[in-house]
Amino acid sequence: MSSLPNFAPPHFDSFEAPRPELESLKSQFAALQEKIGQASADECQALIGEWESLRRSIESWQALASLRFHQDTTNEEYKKEREISDEMAPHITELNINLKRSFLDSTHRAALTEHYGQHAFDLWECDITTFEPVIRDDLVEQSKLVAQYVELLAKRDVAFRDDTLNLSGILKYVTDADRNTRHEAEQARWDFFSRHSEELDSLYSDLVQLRHKMAKKLGYKNFIELGYKLMQRVDYNQEDVEIFRQEIRDVVVPLALQIRELQKETLQVDELMFWDEDVHSIEGNPAPKGDALWLIEQGKTMFERMHSELHQFFVTMADGGYLDLENRSTKAGGGFCTSFPTVGMPFIFTNSNETAHDVEVLVHEAGHAFQNRNSQTKSLSDYVWPTFESAEIHSMSLEFLTWPHMELFFGDDAEKFRRYHLIKSLLFLPYGVAVDHFQHMIYDKPEATPQERHDMWLTIQKMYLPWRNHGDIPHLQKGGRWQLQRHIYGMPFYYIDYTLAQTCAFQFWVKSRENMTEALESYIQLCKRGGEAPFQTLATSAGLESPFKKGCLKEVVNHIKAYLELN
Ligand code: ZN
Secondary structure (H helix, E strand, C coil): CCCCCCCCCCCHHHCCCCCCCHHHHHHHHHHHHHHHCCCCHHHHHHHHHHHHHHHHHHHHHHHHHHHHHHHCCCCHHHHHHHHHHHHHHHHHHHHHHHHHHHHHHCCCHHHHHHHHCHHHHHHHHHHCCCCCHHHHHHHHHHHHHHHHHHHHHHCCCEEECCEEECHHHHHHHHCCCCHHHHHHHHHHHHHHHHHCHHHHHHHHHHHHHHHHHHHHHCCCCCHHHHHHHHCCCCCCCHHHHHHHHHHHHHHHHHHHHHHHHHHHHHHCCCCCCHHHCCCCCCCCCCCCCCCHHHHHHHHHHHHHHHCHHHHHHHHHHHHCCCEECCCCCCCCCCCEEEEECCCCEEEEECCCCCCHHHHHHHHHHHHHHHHHHHCCCCCCHHHCCCCHHHHHHHHHHHHHHCHHHCHHHHHHHHHHHHHHHHHHHHHHHHHHHHHHHHHHHHHHCCCCCHHHHHHHHHHHHHHHCCCCCCCCCHHHHCCCHHHHCHHHHHCCCCCHHHHHHHHHHHHHHHHHHHCHHHHHHHHHHHHHHCCCCCHHHHHHHCCCCCCCCCCHHHHHHHHHHHHHCCC
């Protein structure tokens, strides 16, 4: 499966993914289920093929319903479709899980494993422990609560100077070169959180309690265990993660403190305040020289210079309308890449705001999309995306592999951008594990009050971000910074993944500085493997060391120190 899929994708404007009928799905799945028992090994494969085409059309519809809602959170029709999708999701999970159980129990399991690989069966073993019909309604309730959070955060309700912005819109002021502007912008941003504090707290309390209840119903001690299963972590566990967090505290936090000291000097401030943290140069962070359309054109040139396969992929995305990069006032925040397996296409959604982030997020999501596009012909849907920590290697590594072409976006500021990007990526590690550690505390004590949760965040911050000074911003003083982190509400335990992948991406960075051609080739091969193996197997197959291996982080940190000329 080394070549690009043969799909000739339609233009996105004419792409359709019809809503399936639940009753019809039920009977189609039941028919498959009935046949598995008597089927030969070959027939089992044919049944898996039939199941695959069902899965792919369902996934395309679900992805489209979710994407359209994110593109316009105020459109009633889109909202309705997303609600229908949310309602139907647990039923679809149940249908899939029943089939997974049957294939796991099949007398031809050995032959099937031989054909499809061990990994899918490990994933299914994991999946079947995450659902029983008794949590069906809880899952619907969970989707509703998460959607409320997304809608709340998409509100155009951030009062800044004479304007009313959404949270994506305020971002560029938060990193403004002028200190007063960014201070004012942070005040406006956190004032939004203060005003919606009650709703944010109550939504999260409901989510935590609901998740705890589901875990108990499924026989787990708490949601932590279930959370790991839902993230399909089949080759590492809580202890490995704890060791990794300890390594971050030992090896990365001291360097981060050193960088923060340096930043204080660079910005010529007496004290580094919360609103200074994201600015790394007195004249402001480097910014790209154009808007969303310009970004796409520069992206085409960049990928053309890098590799023919990357170029072909990106042109297909851009010309096919599979990129939505502009910030509109009703669009949900954030950036992501989703996938439409019926036409073999990924889709990139971002909110550009004329900061360096536009370039970072476009390249990041392009990494996901390139991998996804190259894995569309895999025999199983389970292999089209890898598990999340592996998927983030593709995105975060591409951010480094594109370094030599940053002149296209930043002109003379390209080197400034590279340094900024490296520093930011390093500083991300302690933040990332803080978000992970915090969630372990949360789900270990589901009965905590909102203020106790904020206190937990403050405790965690001291451990991982000891330089942090909130100044005069009440919501931050109270410990509410975490409420901005969408994953904490919507995708529990999805966060350590970024830090594991970042550690791998740094290794790609080191390799690329030794030999870019080889690094790029090895990156493309990794993308083509898609999700056919678990995290550590994929990483080592690309010549990377597992982040769980003692000493791995230390080595990465030494390279970064050398680049930044720090001792
Ligand atoms: Zn990502």
